[in-house]
Amino acid sequence: MSRWVSSALLGAGILALIGAGVAAAPKSAGHAPRAEAAKPLGIGREAKSDEIAGWDIDVRPDGKGLPPGKGTVREGEAIYMQQCAGCHGEFGESAGRWPILAGGENTLGSNDPVKSIGSFWPYASTVIDYIRRAMPFGNAQSLTNDELYAVTAYVFYLNDLIKDEHFELNANSFKSIKLPNERNFRDDDRDVAEKSLWRKSPCMTNCLPGPARITGRARVIDVTPESGKGPKVE
Amino acid sequence: MSKKPNRTSRRGFLRTALAGGAAAIASPALTADSNPANLPPNVADWSKTLGEGVAVRTYGKPAKSEAHIGRRDVSWLTASPQSSVSFTPLHEIDGIITPNGLCFERHHSGIAEVNPADYRLMLHGLVDKPLMFTLDDIKRMPRVNRAYFCECAANSGMEWRGAQLNGAQFTHGMVHCVMYTGVPLKVLLNEAGLKPSAKWLLLEGGDAAAMTRSLPLAKALDDALVAYRMNGEMLYPENGYPVRMVLPGWEANIWVKWLRRIEVGDQPWHTREETSKYTDVMADGQARRFTYVMEAKSVITNPSPQAPINHKSGFTVLSGIAWSGRGKIARVDVSIDGGRNWRPAKIDGPAWDKALTRFYYEFDWDGSELLLQSRAMDESGYVQPSKTELRKYRGVNSIYHNNGIQTWHVRSNGEVENVEVG
Structure with missing residues (x-):
């Protein structure tokens, strides 16, 4: 290894050249041709409103997209116990590795953040949107709108976002549900917050005070498929 | 000659090496399956007899001795194989192009098996004219060929607290790179005509998760592709057949597969995959969202x-x-x-x-x-x-x-x- 180190020192001149090459590298021009933006090709047909209605199932935080219908916490409990609790647990605590729905308040800054609807999710609309499109797992888009509101209400109830089991969730009452963690999200700020990771000439020699020391080993953790039966290193 | 030198001999190699020390390493793994009758001065079997003719293998596969190469999963990572991930065997390939069958998979509700005759892409919302496209419509349009990497935002995600998985396939195998053929998304948008208030797009998959992500309009008008081919072939089902989004340089989750609907709007939707997942919790408990770019x-x-x-x-x-x-x-x-x-x-x-x-x-x-x-x-x-x-x-x-x-x-x-x- 020592032979290598000395040749690394000799290579310093080459590095300066490479650094210059980096600075001069052309900016990405972007691939997509601009020409066809002018005249439409006339391909495709008009989408009919009933076709759109069948597929347009998204719901936004401002409530746009909420379907007609209604359901109470009580009605939702029966649906939840039958169709959801098997994976998510009777109290939304999760069974096995399935997603947790409730609990975990004040854990986000801890060593073991628990990201439930109540502790982490920013918007109530995401819950009804997601249940509507993807749940129950393996039987997606099978709930009626009333069942959808009812089971969503029950999930909110598990998170103490609704306290009254007679509460009726509908497009109007939905707007009263706010999730507590909304303010703790911010847009991507890596370009600014991590600006020091852009550097003209990264360190090439003697970048550590002494020889690198091994501080952790994967084989000690021993969770890799196929190597599980192999011998431990130490 | 149909003996298979493969990973069991590799593991065997590791075991022997550890148990027996330096002496055991003298014979490399692959020679263990070698047959002296095929070695000089003898003439190998395959030099003496006729092999299979043409068109026996109508769709070619790697050599039998390479059959062990494949995607693998880490079963303890997820609750079900339908909502899970498999990893590209990076250590078994070279160059920059990933073979189609080895591209890592990430599904949220399993692979959608789409009948191409029933495939439709709907484009609506803040547009002058909502449109419906068939697969033939999309394939008729002007197209481009671009090779891009596609990396899951969670690639190496198991390694934040320290070295955990022992293999490049598992630590880094949620990345692949293929040559896509597709239509620039802005061509489709131009067919429908954007309203001046348009700012965001919703991308929705046709799988049983109806996977959705919000896409800023600027990216849609830049280098976004509506792709239907990978490495010249039609997309494989596990990679979104027949049509997927390609968003160069951005986290793979937003490259929606089995694309069925694009809605144009004026604000993000904050879907499950961009709020409860694919947001990055910092040490103080705050979370970054819309962290699209995959860094060097x-x-x-x-x-x-x-x-x-x-x-x-x-x-x-x-x-x-x-x-x-x-x-x-x-x-x-x-x-x-x-x-x-x-x-x-x-x-x-x-x-x-x-x-x-x-x-x-x-x-x-x-x-x-x-x-x-x-x-x-x-x-x-x-x-x-x-x-x-x-x-x-x-x-x-x-x-x-x-x-x-x-x-x-x-x-x-x-x-x-x-x-x-x-």
């Missing part, structure tokens, strides 16, 4: 834990891949002493914008222990950070966007382990 990253694929060095010493080629969501890879450096000293690697093959880039580092190995690292730098001047540096900014609970420098420990017997250095 690299990994040495050979040697790596699943691909030990089988020669005891001498001329050695380290091989690896680098990529950046901010553009082209400008340079890759390699260290064999755990990041204390670095030397530039040689880039071979194309270094395309937002594509995997192959690098090599050649040296005479004296048989002593090595701590291998690679460090990518992109054309924006961003330098891949060490894991220690990255944790200073982000803590260890981010799950996503771990682009820290990987360390492989090579023992003098050629065996390789995923380690952390300090």
Whole structure:
């Protein structure tokens, strides 16, 4: 290894050249041709409103997209116990590795953040949107709108976002549900917050005070498929 | 000759090496299955008899001896294989293009098997004219060919707290790179005509998760592709057949597969996949959202834990891949002493914008222990950070966007382990 180190020192001149090459590298021009933006090709047909209605199932935080219908916490409990609790647990605590729905308040800054609807999710609309499109797992888009509101209400109830089991969730009452963690999200700020990771000439020699020391080993953790039966290193 | 030298012999190699010390390593794994009757001065079987004729193999497959190469999963990671991930065997491939059958998979409700005759793409919302396209419509349009890497935001996500999985396939295998053929998204948008208030698009999949993500209009009008071919072939079902989004340089989750609907709106939807998932929790408990760009990253694929060095010493080629969501890879450096000293690697093959880039580092190995690292730098001047540096900014609970420098420990017997250095 020592032979290598000395040749690394000799290579310093080459590095300066490479650094210059980096600075001069052309900016990405972007691939997509601009020409066809002018005249439409006339391909495709008009989408009919009933076709759109069948597929347009998204719901936004401002409530746009909420379907007609209604359901109470009580009605939702029966649906939840039958169709959801098997994976998510009777109290939304999760069974096995399935997603947790409730609990975990004040854990986000801890060593073991628990990201439930109540502790982490920013918007109530995401819950009804997601249940509507993807749940129950393996039987997606099978709930009626009333069942959808009812089971969503029950999930909110598990998170103490609704306290009254007679509460009726509908497009109007939905707007009263706010999730507590909304303010703790911010847009991507890596370009600014991590600006020091852009550097003209990264360190090439003697970048550590002494020889690198091994501080952790994967084989000690021993969770890799196929190597599980192999011998431990130490 | 249908004996199969494969991973069992590799594992056997590791076991013997550890148990028996240096002497056991003298015979490399592959020679264990060799047949002297095929070796000179004898004439091999395949030199004497006719082989299979043409069109027996109407769709070719790798040699039988390579049949062990494949995607693998880590079963304890997820609750069900339908909502899970399989990893590309990076240590078994070279160059920059990933074979279609080896591209990592990430499904949220299993693979949608779409009948192409019933495929429809709906485009509506803040447009002058809502449109419906068939697959033939899309294939009639002007098209482009572009090779891009596609990396899951959670690639290396299991490594935030330290070295955990022992193989490049598992630590870095949620990335692939294929040549896409598709229509620029702006061509489709131009057919419908955008309203002036248009700012965001919703992308929705046709699978049983109806996977949705919000896409800023600027990216849609830049380099976004509505793709239907990979490496010349129609997309494979597990990669979104017949149509998927391609969003160069951005996290794979937004590359919606089995694309069925695009809605144009004036604000993001904050779907499940961009709120409860694919947001990055920092040490203080706050979370970054819409962290689309995959930052400069690299990994040495050979040697790596699943691909030990089988020669005891001498001329050695380290091989690896680098990529950046901010553009082209400008340079890759390699260290064999755990990041204390670095030397530039040689880039071979194309270094395309937002594509995997192959690098090599050649040296005479004296048989002593090595701590291998690679460090990518992109054309924006961003330098891949060490894991220690990255944790200073982000803590260890981010799950996503771990682009820290990987360390492989090579023992003098050629065996390789995923380690952390300090």
